[in-house]
Amino acid sequence: MLTTTQEDILKEMYNVFVGEAANLLSEILQKRIFLSVPEVELLSIRDLDFIDKDNLIPILNGTILSTSLKFGNVFSGRAEFIFPTEQIKYVTALCLGEEYAMEAEESSFSDEDFDVVKEIGNIILNAIMGGMGSLLEMKLDYDVPQVVLHEQGEFSKTFFNSQESNILLLYVNFSVDESEVIGLILIKFSLESIEFLIQKVDEISRDVDE
Amino acid sequence: MNNLYLTIINQLDNGIVLLDEQLNIQLWNNWLEKYTGQNKSDVEGLHVTQVIPRLNRNIYIQMFEKALWNKQKNFCSAAMHGYFVDFHFENTKKLRQNMLIRHIELDNEIYVMLEIHDVTNHYERIHKLNKSLQNSIGFTKSLERYAFYDSLTNLPNRKFILDRIENLTRQEDAVFTLFFLDLNGFKSVNDCFGHTQGDRLLQLVAERCIRLTDDQSVFARLGGDEFVLLVENISSIEQHKKQIAKIHELLSEPFIVENQSVSISTSIGYASFPQDGVTVKQLLNIADRQMYLHKQKINNDGYN
Structure with a gap:
């Protein structure tokens, strides 16, 4: 759905946005934190091909913790930052400098884990929403994200039945010191909003060409 | 500010601070008076970092600025920040507070509202619960060892x-x-x-x-x-x-x-x-x- 140039522009922009978030997180935690977006994809949920489904379904079908926020009126949608649950405890331990112990039993989360994910989600989504607001030259209205624990299969069910059919998928590499965790940002847009975003990206592309 | 609103704010079970564009304190609710021992008459008009020195860091100042001018909201967790305001009674517990930073607009004036939630006991309870769970797992393991x-x-x-x-x-x-x-x-x-x-x-x-x-x-x-x-x-x-x-x-x-x-x-x-x-x-x-x-x-x- 996106040309290579559009994808490259979006990738570069989102890397700048999450870079800001990484700086803020590094300062808060006094650790070296890197965030990068190695891949950006625009997908239509109804027309997902097998490869996309094969890549997405295993993550979305598992138990996941997501922080999500709704934004905008004219330019509207919902952004979700998701971590597979097996990575949450690891992220919390990395951020808090605690020793990580792999749990054999089913994962259970404390409020501390939820709060860490909420704050990380808040910082990353703030950076992304702030950046998108500047790009679109509008103030996007949104609240502090909510954290939700989705049991197995729950998230993907809602995801595939969503009203908004266009998803901007950002793979996020989150690394603390030398350890790396992979998260996913899903931004669902209404059709009008996605057209508006693509239009803005094309304007940048034309400016670059001139 | 409307007296009714002020009464409600003073009834809340968490701290509310309102900062103006210069980050000077305009409102300090009753909860904070009791918690910190600092009266509103002593703190109102002072720069927030004079009253809450732990907020004298770039990251917080940036968050306040972004809340003021970009309407950005921020959540600072106790897990990652520890605490913000000091407790005035002698306290042996490690303080834990969450803080929400919001943009407020009133009569064409803009403010930053800080909402401080004390989660010290909550966190302590969770840690104690985790510890007792670990102990009981340890006890079960030692029983198992004893049996076999x-x-x-x-x-x-x-x-x-x-x-x-x-x-x-x-x-x-x-x-x-x-x-x-x-x-x-x-x-x-x-x-x-x-x-x-x-x-x-x-x-x-x-x-x-x-x-x-x-x-x-x-x-x-x-x-x-x-x-x-x-x-x-x-x-x-x-x-x-x-x-x-x-x-x-x-x-x-x-x-x-x-x-x-x-x-x-x-x-x-x-x-x-x-x-x-x-x-x-x-x-x-x-x-x-x-x-x-x-x-x-x-x-x-x-x-x-």
Whole structure:
């Protein structure tokens, strides 16, 4: 759905946005934190091909913790930052400098884990929403994200039945010191909003060409 | 500000601070007065960092600026920030507070609202709960250990090895051999050195014989000076002889108990499944009987 140039522009922009978030997180935690977006994809949920489904379904079908926020009126949608649950405890331990112990039993989360994910989600989504607001030259209205624990299969069910059919998928590499965790940002847009975003990206592309 | 709103804000069970564009405090609610011991009349009009020094960091100032001018909202967790305002009573607990930073607009003026939630007791409760959960897991594990392991030598005990043999006899195509070991002259060690030293010798024997084991074998203490070595997937006479030689070799080196050198040998009998027996009882009886014959031979001939 996106040309290579559009994808490259979006990738570069989102890397700048999450870079800001990484700086803020590094300062808060006094650790070296890197965030990068190695891949950006625009997908239509109804027309997902097998490869996309094969890549997405295993993550979305598992138990996941997501922080999500709704934004905008004219330019509207919902952004979700998701971590597979097996990575949450690891992220919390990395951020808090605690020793990580792999749990054999089913994962259970404390409020501390939820709060860490909420704050990380808040910082990353703030950076992304702030950046998108500047790009679109509008103030996007949104609240502090909510954290939700989705049991197995729950998230993907809602995801595939969503009203908004266009998803901007950002793979996020989150690394603390030398350890790396992979998260996913899903931004669902209404059709009008996605057209508006693509239009803005094309304007940048034309400016670059001139 | 409307008195009704002010009354509501003062009834809240969390701290509310309102900052103007210069980040000076415009509102400090009752909860904060009680919590910090600082009256609103003393703090109102002062720069937030003068009253809450922990907020004198770039990250917070940036968040306040972004809240003021970009309407950005931020959540700062106790997990990642610890706390923000000091508690004025003497407190031995580690303070934990969450903070929400919001943009507020009133009568064409813009403000930043800080909402401070004290989660100290909440976090402490969770940590205590986690600790007690860890303790109970530890207790269950120690019970398990007590039931299946010998407390003197830390080797698997009689119950463990009998269960293991029982399970193997139920498996199709299982092949294994049971070596029954009895230390020769252990009684005289007890008589000469005392029971504490006798126990120490058993521990040393266990430490050495554990080297015989791998994922195909188990070395266990049946009781007293009797041990069993269970080895899976061996059946030929050569393999049995090799195993017995290994045990003798391992025990040939003298042990040092109470600075004294103690030499000890062992009588060994064995039984193989399925050719020598098909139940735990049959196998143990045969191995025990063979061990007894071996012991008699040693007593008569004076060698292993």
